Amino acid sequence: MPKQKTHSGAKKRFRITGSGKVVKQGAGMRHHLEYKSSRVTRRQNQDVVLPTQDAKVIKKLLGK
Template sequence: MPKMKTHSGAKKRFKISGSGKVVRERTNLRHLLEGKSSRRVRRLQVDAVAAPADAKKIKRLLAK
């Protein structure tokens, strides 16, 4: 059976941490930033761990 290809959209959005968790960026940080407080923008800059329910699907898209 052929190798499974990596999903191009998923590889741009997610990465696997050293411990095997799926890491993602937070939303609401692309535009309209003037209306958001500095505190909120700084908090949104920190990467988040994807929910365990989604992690299994994401790892499959990443062919891991």
């Protein structure tokens, strides 16, 4: 049986913490950063822990 490959898009967007939670970067940090206040960009740049229902799918894509 062939090896399962890691999903290339998922490995760029998600990571798994030491305790097994799946985290991603907050939304809204890609465009128009010049016009957003520093307060907004700091808040959006924080990591977000995914809910367990979504984390189950992401872990499968990451091969865990």
